[in-house]
Amino acid sequence: MIDIQRVIQERQSARVPYDPNRKISKQDIADILDAGRWAPTAHNMQNFEIVVVDDSEVLNLIGKVKSRISEEFLRENYEQLSFSKEELLKKKTGILGAMFPPAWVDPSKMAEVASKSEPMPLTQSIRGSPCLLIVLYDPGKRAPASEGDVLGFMSLGCVMENMWLMAQSLGISLQILSAFAALPVEKQVKQILGIPEELKIAYTCRLGYPTGATKYLRVRRDIEDFSHHNRFGNKGIK
Numbered sequence: 001m002i003d004i005q006r007v008i009q010e011r012q013s014a015r016v017p018y019d020p021n022r023k024i025s026k027q028d029i030a031d032i033l034d035a036g037r038w039a040p041t042a043h044n045m046q047n048f049e050i051v052v053v054d055d056s057e058v059l060n061l062i063g064k065v066k067s068r069i070s071e072e073f074l075r076e077n078y079e080q081l082s083f084s085k086e087e088l089l090k091k092k093t094g095i096l097g098a099m100f101p102p103a104w105v106d107p108s109k110m111a112e113v114a115s116k117s118e119p120m121p122l123t124q125s126i127r128g129s130p131c132l133l134i135v136l137y138d139p140g141k142r143a144p145a146s147e148g149d150v151l152g153f154m155s156l157g158c159v160m161e162n163m164w165l166m167a168q169s170l171g172i173s174l175q176i177l178s179a180f181a182a183l184p185v186e187k188q189v190k191q192i193l194g195i196p197e198e199l200k201i202a203y204t205c206r207l208g209y210p211t212g213a214t215k216y217l218r219v220r221r222d223i224e225d226f227s228h229h230n231r232f233g234n235k236g237i238k
């Protein structure tokens with residue numbers, strides 16, 4: 001039994017290719033879904049449906065769906081980047097620019113990249129994953145009195161984390177793919193999977209066994225940076 005703190009700290013985004021021939025067992029998928037099932041949700045609404053896709057033909061169809069990067073995404077993504085390990089370690093938030101294609105990290109090229117580059121097939125995001133979990137919600141059913149259904153979205157995040165920790169404890173890698181929620185992509189994926197009109201895609205989890213190293217420089221703020229003892233501004237717990 002691995003202790004919970006270790007699972008929490010070792011959970012990470014695994015953005016490398018996965019082995020398409022190493023399937024996720026039915027038992028492991030069931031365990032991951034069970035972890036999602038027991039997540040806390042606002043008013044216990046359990047406001048999610050999850051489509052498990054592990055049929056290679058369906059994965060191929062989804063892989064052919066094309067996604068275009070927006071200038072808005074590129075500009076806001078840029079705000080979160082560091083351009084050296086030293087900068088990232090100092091900032092303690094965000095990610096390394098080196099993880100993205102060079103054209104994505106050059107502000108002078110962003111408009112051109114967004115308008116001119118060819119849309120990329122999702123297969124380049126799925127990268128060999130033998131199993132996708134497509135998490136859906138119904139925007140017509142908000143958590144009671146929750147402006148913008150913030151509580152509903154938080155609940156979907158709890159489901160994500162529970163499933164991610166379970167995958168980690170089973171030795172299965174996971175990456176979140178937000179691109180599935182972008183409108184043109186969502187429309188096509190919904191069509192392929194027969195997802196009812198009224199439901200929306202919140203996010204997709206890409207599961208699998210990596211074919212290469214997954215470790216990368218991960219940073220976090222120190223506890224003193226975000227905690228306030230008894231009064232806002234009294235940094236850290238003394």
Ligand SMILES: Cc1cc2nc3c(=O)[nH]c(=O)nc-3n(C[C@H](O)[C@H](O)[C@H](O)COP(=O)(O)O)c2cc1C
Nearest residue numbers: 011012013014015094095175176177178179203218
């Ligand atoms: C709501 C949400 C959406 C995310 N979307 C993506 C995504 O589209 N692609 C990706 O590679 N990671 C995505 N991530 C993962 C974060 O980038 C990642 O958790 C963060 O950089 C910390 O890295 P770690 O997961 O390795 O600890 C998402 C995470 C969350 C919670």
